Amino acid sequence: MSTSLLGHDERLPLYQRLRDEMLAKIAAGEWLPGEAIPTEAELTQQYGVAVGTARKAVDTLVAEGLLLRAQGRGTFVRRPNFDGSLFRFFRQVSSSGQPQIPESRILLCKLEQASAAARTALQLQNKERCIYLERLRLIDGAPLFHERIWLPASRFAALQDVAPSDFPALLYPFYEQQCGQRIASAQETLTVSTADSALASTLGVNIGSPVVVIERTAVGYDRSPLEYRLSCAAADSFRYQVSIS
Known part of the structure; x- marks a missing residue:
């Protein structure tokens, strides 16, 4: 039938x-x-x-x-590789020069009002709240990326009960496991900015140093926005390489 x-x-x-x-x-x-x-x-x-x-x-x-x-x-x-942009654009190597996947460390997880940019990206109403994460990605203990992540609280409330030390390195499978939310695709925009005092301290660079900012909006298979993320890295770790034929 x-x-x-x-x-x-x-x-x-x-x-x-x-x-x-x-x-x-x-x-x-x-x-x-x-x-x-x-x-x-x-x-x-x-x-x-x-x-x-x-x-x-x-x-x-x-x-x-x-x-x-x-x-x-x-x-x-398909299970997309969302770290692809990091491997394309940033030198992720250990002290010995070998390619290396960065260590991940969650610094903060809390419930808060979304920033204006996050509210727009996630298509939230003015009073809707978000789960907010801060994360460091490190190579040999040295910070490579500082990430700020916003998730709709209506879909990701279960993360409030997870201690920062219990978050794994790969967030998207964890979203699926803990909250039943599956990321299907994402759109990223790369821009260049400068480090304020807080970011300079986190990344170990001088205030005003150039930083590369990756702005990502990730959506589910139903195309609803699920994550808004800002990833910042010192510009001296940035590279651009493309093959032209």
């Missing part, structure tokens, strides 16, 4: 309605990151659509970066 797609906008092409149904399953956690989705043949049988329709729906989600095809293994819900 096939599953109906009548709950979706019937003005849309059939493949688009199937794509929306598949996205709803990902957003609801029925299909989890890293897990294989049904095959095109199974989708065809389940939803009563042609194989071309199923393939186009899958192709659309692959193009959107939400699914990943693995040759000979199937199609999987």
